[in-house]
Amino acid sequence: MTYRDTERQYALEVFPKRDVTLVGGRGAEVWDDGGRRYIDCVAGIGVASVGHANPAVAEALAAQARTLVACPGIFYNDARARLLEKLASIAPPGLSRGFLCNSGAETIEAAIKFARLTTGRPGVISAMRGFHGRTLGALSATHKKQYREAFEPLVPGFSFVPFNNADRLRAAVGEDTAAVVIEPVQGEGGIRPATPEFLQAAREICDETGALLVFDEIQTGFCRTGRMFACEHHGVVPDILCLAKAIAGGVPMGAVMANDRIQLPPGKHGTTFGGNPLVCAAALAAIRFMEEERLAERAERLGERFRERCAPRLSPRVRELRQIGLMIGIDLRERCRPYIDALAEAGVLTLPAGPTVIRLLPPLVITGDQVDEVVEAVVGVLG
Numbered sequence: 001m002t003y004r005d006t007e008r009q010y011a012l013e014v015f016p017k018r019d020v021t022l023v024g025g026r027g028a029e030v031w032d033d034g035g036r037r038y039i040d041c042v043a044g045i046g047v048a049s050v051g052h053a054n055p056a057v058a059e060a061l062a063a064q065a066r067t068l069v070a071c072p073g074i075f076y077n078d079a080r081a082r083l084l085e086k087l088a089s090i091a092p093p094g095l096s097r098g099f100l101c102n103s104g105a106e107t108i109e110a111a112i113k114f115a116r117l118t119t120g121r122p123g124v125i126s127a128m129r130g131f132h133g134r135t136l137g138a139l140s141a142t143h144k145k146q147y148r149e150a151f152e153p154l155v156p157g158f159s160f161v162p163f164n165n166a167d168r169l170r171a172a173v174g175e176d177t178a179a180v181v182i183e184p185v186q187g188e189g190g191i192r193p194a195t196p197e198f199l200q201a202a203r204e205i206c207d208e209t210g211a212l213l214v215f216d217e218i219q220t221g222f223c224r225t226g227r228m229f230a231c232e233h234h235g236v237v238p239d240i241l242c243l244a245k246a247i248a249g250g251v252p253m254g255a256v257m258a259n260d261r262i263q264l265p266p267g268k269h270g271t272t273f274g275g276n277p278l279v280c281a282a283a284l285a286a287i288r289f290m291e292e293e294r295l296a297e298r299a300e301r302l303g304e305r306f307r308e309r310c311a312p313r314l315s316p317r318v319r320e321l322r323q324i325g326l327m328i329g330i331d332l333r334e335r336c337r338p339y340i341d342a343l344a345e346a347g348v349l350t351l352p353a354g355p356t357v358i359r360l361l362p363p364l365v366i367t368g369d370q371v372d373e374v375v376e377a378v379v380g381v382l383g
Helices: 004-009 055-065 079-089 104-119 138-140 143-150 166-172 194-211 276-293 295-313 337-345 368-382
Strands: 022-026 027-033 035-042 097-101 123-129 159-160 177-182 212-216 241-242 253-256 318-324 327-332 357-360
Touching: 035 368, 055 276, 079 097, 079 253, 079 276, 104 138, 104 177, 104 212, 104 241, 104 253, 104 337, 138 143, 138 276, 159 166, 194 212, 194 241, 276 295, 295 318, 295 327, 295 368, 327 368, 337 357, 337 368
Parallel strands: 123 159, 123 177, 177 212, 212 241
Antiparallel strands: 022 027, 027 035, 097 253, 241 253, 318 327, 327 357
């Protein structure tokens, strides 16, 4: 029986599978069980920013695994303390307190609870096309009908406004609004950056009404867009910043960074595995690697290289190329899935971001030559 047969037999399958079995990787490359090599522009859905099998992360994990793996939040811990200090030092100004958990969806759940507790209000406003996760609170803040319908009724108090429409946002925020939840760049929604005007208006509206501004940087955080955090492009600082994916070099982790307005009494929230020493050691190693290797600058430089070499050669079937750092969306005038499959045949793994957008999220350690190889595959497949 093959590994594929085994998964088919035993998994409660929630993902539509591709006909590839990945068994190894290094840097921006992965290979399958037949030994075929691919350039990985999926990267665990934006997770493997420091590259597959990163030696610094692997060594940190091994050393910590020999020391202490589990330590619940009722005790202090050295690795957790160092990570919280590090996160506070790199976060936008004022976001000096952190809550550590296990995933992006958990950070959104925590942000919703923190906002409701802090403000005493129930309402949460997020953006159309936005995606914030699949747990019930995060799903309630997610706009896409196909994700929501089978699980209704969802959590009450959630509503949506058009992305990048400040007037509609202003009209929607009221005395019962606890939080406005925004992705600075919509990922699942098609690689759509928020305008500086929209983010600045959101900050002003929240300040005027007492609502909390929450930025979902689960996908954009940790150098992906050419800055440590995407909100730094425009100098807009939220009250709560939700982080995950790339934070720990591929090990599951999430973090919520908050300002002093958020005060959380003990017992109001918790986690068993969040902030365990093993994942904290991995995150410290991953963040140190990002800084030492200047991955934000690298993402900005190589993202521009991709655009400059690819955009002039794209066929009329491409409606738009949207790119910020190494977060790239190719919006087609037709369904993207056949082209995603063709790119895999050409040795490049990619993602959809909606029905017409090919999404590329390569590891930030990708080389210039590998970027050029991706460009050639994209141009060849799209004609």
